[in-house]
Amino acid sequence: MMQNKSTEIIVGMFVAVGIAALFMLAMKVSNLGDFTDEAGYQVTAEFENIGGLKVRAPVTMAGVRVGRVASINLDPMTYNAEVTINMYSQFDNIPYDTSASIYTAGLLGEQYIGLVAGAEEEFLQDGDVIDLTQPALVLEQVIGQFLYSKAEGDE
Amino acid sequence: MPLIKIRDLHFYRGNRAIFEGVNIDIERGKVTAIMGPSGTGKTTLLKLIGGQLRPDKGTIEVDGQNVHKLSRSDLYELRKRMGMLFQSGALLTDLTVYDNVAFPLREHTDLPESMIRDLVLMKLQAVGLRNARNLQPSELSGGMARRVALARAVALEPMMIMYDEPFTGQDPISMGTLVNLIHRMNDAMGLTSIVVSHDVAETAEIADYIYLLSGGKIIEHGSPVQLRRSGSQWVQQFMQGLPDGPVPFHYAGPEFKEDLLKPEEYA
């Protein structure tokens, strides 16, 4: 019987260690830790071109993460990309006329949305739309423009 | 009405016939012995009765139920009332002697541990191994293992027990005790016993009725006294253990002489 008890205790410890490992994977390794602040508000922004932006990409303001991309759709009327952003609830004083741009982290890094605060007294609220947007830089376009202007300058 | 009624039993292993038309009746409360040379299918017969093997033809009825027509759960119910002592003992090697004997009680009853303890010690006392209860099966000799298996087989107090070679590997003293034990259980609990054995003397001592099996058929049956008096050469040879006679000692096949004339067989 004694042996029974100690087997059970060891098995209990084994299961606890396994669950702790899963927990570590969830909280320390993955982005699940961020989901704690899921109860924020949603705003949308329309971009001419989002380049390689992905769902769950970070949304930052002055380099601080203030939200993440929730979904990306194509607007059937304007043929623009309609991006829904989940804003964290503690950032509830973002001016109404804030602008959004798509940037790339580093040369080959992932793309994210950068917000630049406006001057309005009124704040963004759930369901609002960010009107001022700037599309992603597409490398081929940039190079094309560069070569074009170069050729023009040479003449 | 007999407890076990076997009618026209046929059983084949591949193309080899093990039984060809065997009829056996086993009376309630009696000790019935099944004897026969090694390899005739005595163990196979017990497995057929226990429903672990299926006959190719014929029927086996235990307590009025056709064993091979029962549903799975009915078969298991029936088996609770049948004890079987395996030739090898078949003890569970990850349990101690005590836990082995307690196993059927724990599986099939809700008795409290204290009562299980009493029952287990009683059964172990009967086979003389009460003080070996904390040993592992690997620490037992073959004969001891068989006695533990016997204690386990009677733990649920079944209506019948099938003993597969209970006497092999026993010294004269424990042999005497076992013979006694089987006898006593029969008398006291009204148990029906089927004993499979080659030990003519011991078996004749306890058996009320003997079936002699050879070549897939019942050669002779009767009480020990009747068999001793039998005029059949075959029966005489077997009962007296004579090396020469009609009972083949060899596995069936060509004569030795023929083999000797074929040196190329394994060349």
Place this chain on the structure above:
Amino acid sequence: MIKLIRSLGRWGLGTFERLGRGHLFLMHILAGIPGLFLRFSLVIHQVYSVGVLSLLIILISGLFVGMVLGLQGYNTLVDFGAEESLGVLVSLSLVRELGPVVSALLFAGRAGSALTAEIGLMKSTEQLSGMEMMAVDPIRRVIAPRFMAGLISMPLLAAIFSAVGIIGAFLVGHGLLGVDDGAFWSQMQAKTDFYDDIMNGVIKSVVFGFVVTWIALFEGHDATPTSEGVGRATTRTVVHSAFAILGLDFVLTALMFGDE
């Protein structure tokens, strides 16, 4: 020629027959699982021999695999000036692939082979038929608890493997090679998704645990009851499990990560 076709045919029939028996066997096990909740201590004891006893090999292998990943990953990434991404590289490789696959392979070798040998020996010493004659169904009493234990242990072992591996990579990357620890963890968190990566890894390990334990128990139960038969069955368990793990890994990966 005819001989060849005939033996091919026999082989094919034999394979189908085994497949069929294997599935019936599985059905029988599954039917026995509800009854286990009443006698959970049977399962607990098996988790000990299946899971706890495999822990050491999982811990050591996980640590070393992680350390090697750390070294190799660093050497590759540093050429692109991207050594901060070491955390991502390590976590994604471990959580998605190496954790479930390597720990399942180790599990098959450590626990699977032991299960086959144990069941095969119980069969060859008539313990299983002894139980049947005591009106105890060996599949419910002996096999189903072991199956359940395999199912419980495998995902835990895989999670431990991945976690230890990430720690090993961190020790090498941060301690030895000087990767910034903040960057290591934050990049990892940014790029490792809980549902897409971690949960998919867990699903993989559950599937592998199911299949490896099933194979191991079936091979033991189906073994020819001799020492040689049990030996062969044990070998078959390890080989078939390895094939099953790698094959299923491909299929699962295609299903889970295919549309990215």
